[in-house]
Amino acid sequence: MTIAKAITRLAFLGDRLVTTGAVRDQHGQNETYYPDTPPDAVAFPETTEEVSRILRICHEEACPVVPYGAASSLEGQHLCTSGGLSLDMNRMATVLEVRAEDLNCTVQPGITRLRLNEELRATGLMFPVDPGADASIGGMAATRASGTTAVRYGTMRENILALEAVMADGTIIRTGTQARKSSTGYDLTHLLIGSEGTLGIITELTLRLQGIPEATSAATCRFDSVENAVNCVIATIQSGLPMARIELLDEMMVKGFNAHSGAGLPEVPHLFLEFHGTPAGVVEQAGTFGMIAEDFGASGWQVAEKAEERTALWTMRHKAHYASAALGKGKHLWPTDVCVPISRLAEAVLQAQKDAVALGLTSTIVGHVGDGNFHAGVSVDPADADEMHRAEAFTGALARTALRLGGTVSGEHGIGLGKxxxxxxxxxxxxxxxxxxxxxxxxxxxxxxxxxxxxxxxxxxxxxx
Amino acid sequence: MTIAKAITRLAFLGDRLVTTGAVRDQHGQNETYYPDTPPDAVAFPETTEEVSRILRICHEEACPVVPYGAASSLEGQHLCTSGGLSLDMNRMATVLEVRAEDLNCTVQPGITRLRLNEELRATGLMFPVDPGADASIGGMAATRASGTTAVRYGTMRENILALEAVMADGTIIRTGTQARKSSTGYDLTHLLIGSEGTLGIITELTLRLQGIPEATSAATCRFDSVENAVNCVIATIQSGLPMARIELLDEMMVKGFNAHSGAGLPEVPHLFLEFHGTPAGVVEQAGTFGMIAEDFGASGWQVAEKAEERTALWTMRHKAHYASAALGKGKHLWPTDVCVPISRLAEAVLQAQKDAVALGLTSTIVGHVGDGNFHAGVSVDPADADEMHRAEAFTGALARTALRLGGTVSGEHGIGLGKxxxxxxxxxxxxxxxxxxxxxxxxxxxxxxxxxxxxxxxxxxxxxx
Structure with a gap:
């Protein structure tokens, strides 16, 4: 019962079982501060049956198996910290069926969200969940991902109808159906969503789809304080306005965008917004938001009417990770996130800013604030023990602030190693x-x-x- | 280790432990065809700690415990078929906190949905899930209930943020937080929702709330065939129109309403509709629906503008159970439900109608068709073995039709005893x-x-x- 014996028995995969250094190294990397941890081998299954056979063998040999998608997880979820097998799902990346008439589709886990949406485009439908990174759909399910559009369309939790998964001993199960709801038995679908590959390997997903909105418009505006920006968000959500996106960037985050992509934005807190609806509805929503924002002293209203302008705006937003890293001038990024009840958002954000200053850290704040969810990105040098200690103190304080305010220690990054x-x-x-x-x-x-x-x-x- | 010993040890409840025949009989009744099954005793806990103490004793004595709310479950979920203790939650029926600014509230499980909404009214908020019966919120969570408004607002699955539950051995746990989303660990909230009291006793629920819509309008229209009515629903859902309610009544169901409440409706298939939004939005939605409905030959368009008219309409709809029973002239009702992908809805409904006729049964069809969910209500005489056998064949055929079409054997009634x-x-x-x-x-x-x-x-x- 050893990892070595399991790898020997996985030879049936032929050249889809790889033990060369470069491939192992690549599968041991991550975008944050965790040390690289290469697996003993990487398997590239192509079918559910192969995943089942691999797991049967690894179960018999007690060999660790860690699913691998786009490696964009932020709490080290895909790292093989106990050695064993990295199960690379990227050869299972097909859209198996689009049922446009039922507003759903069935996909394999390796497909990324951008490719899925490209393949859906001709149907007039979209899969709205957007965590920023071009993550794999399987990984997004496994970490219960959400992102910029969750305020309108929900998280992975609300957008998966059914799963196929391979369990520890190789048993293949199916959870859920194509029906929109069900009351038959324990909800294994939701148990697997967010289980970070610790309960089963997701091999197929049936996703709810949304019609691409008839009209979309995006905008940005700025505020003289984070408090005003956040209070504007709170008032907007409480008003019931169906925001499609409402993202906060604090002054440090804006600095990061300026440094990383030459955004040239005034270095004060901003909100980035998107409205979905009918052409008249979008105008009405933007007008209502404008009136709310005025009460909080918003200025510098910029509308991104054209699709290219919106793409540029959200591409910049999605580079927050790298823009935050840019502030660190070659340092690593320690990203963290929490989620609090919307009414406590200002308190949480201000506390985080204060804590970062008190600890002498450079940290950005950017967030899906419509959900009460935000991220802090701390620049760290893993070789600097004192700085790492302060960063740890910062994330710990933020986690405890979230719990004190009735929230959770992670809105979307998950637990992985770090939490x-x-x-x-x-x-x-x-x-x-x-x-x-x-x-x-x-x-x-x-x-x-x-x-x-x-x-x-x-x-x-x-x-x- | 006996039920009798457990009951002796529960004496600490004083007069809130009842073993008299009338109370036991009342807790053994149900609204469908299941035989009455009184428990050995009924407990009326007033606090979570009491529930915990009761469960610790019942665990030690291996005494069955069955939670009891409004007794409106339709698959015998609240019946004590193994004897033991009926745990009546109706003394834990308080709204503990309304956090209007976070659009949520925390309640005890015994409160019913109508009373909750009465208590919320002054805040401008509502809890939208509406299964028809004035069920208890705890029972609705336990059976993953949904109902007429799920097409717009989701089911209990989408509307619960957090739970407190007492587990088999008396351990009190809390799942979820007041934050709108979380990625921290296994989703025990969704595991308990729909578990029908078999995994834990829900003692507290934190619910998402919605703003009471600025404008509401309801309407009815009729069709010359169920097929046209259902195809109208399919086209409406596919168009993305945000229906608040869209209910199908087949010709037999309309007959039932006429018999039960003298509705005086033409005995052809009807749709009952509701629109929520701004005043202009509601008019726009109704107009769009009208254009779709015209394509399917809708006629007899009746608008219920006033609140009293809408209340009358939905009160009638919510009496479907009794109206279906009325057709049976004193017989019992065997209610069943399935849920299918919306594109297969016409096929499923027509098959159900055909099966009922072939089996010589009187059955109504009424349903939350926007979700692909519908109910059949068969009149049965439990003493008539042949009729019971045919009803069993009917529900079995309907369940298998649903599975064949990619759906589920229950959209909202659950499994209980019958499925x-x-x-x-x-x-x-x-x-x-x-x-x-x-x-x-x-x-x-x-x-x-x-x-x-x-x-x-x-x-x-x-x-x-």
């Missing part, structure tokens, strides 16, 4: 039941071991007895 | 993982035993090894 330390604080006794599920589904702990659940010496479930 | 026989067909290997969760969470099988999961001699999870 296990807050799981007990957020979930309390519920954590025992999460452990019980893991134990029941993956008794040998081969599926993404060391992720999501904090280490423990407890016997699962015993704590509740 | 366990279809669980393996719908879920296949996934059923093993549902059993594994039940085994991990409730190893002594005290929580609503005999519901949701079909009986088995398998060792849980072993089937997947």
């Amino acid at each position: 296990q330390k807050y799981m007990a604080e957020e979930h309390g006794a519920a954590l025992t039941y999460m452990r019980a599920i893991k134990q029941a589904f993956d008794p040998k702990n081969i599926l993404n071991p060391g992720k999501l659940l904090p280490p423990t010496n407890e016997v699962p479930h015993a704590a509740a007895e | 366990q026989k279809y669980m393996a067909e719908e879920h296949g290997a996934a059923l093993t993982y549902m059993r594994a969760i039940k085994q991990a969470f409730d190893p002594k099988n005290i929580l609503n035993p005999g519901k949701l999961l079909p009986p088995t001699n398998e060792v849980p999870h072993a089937a997947a090894e």
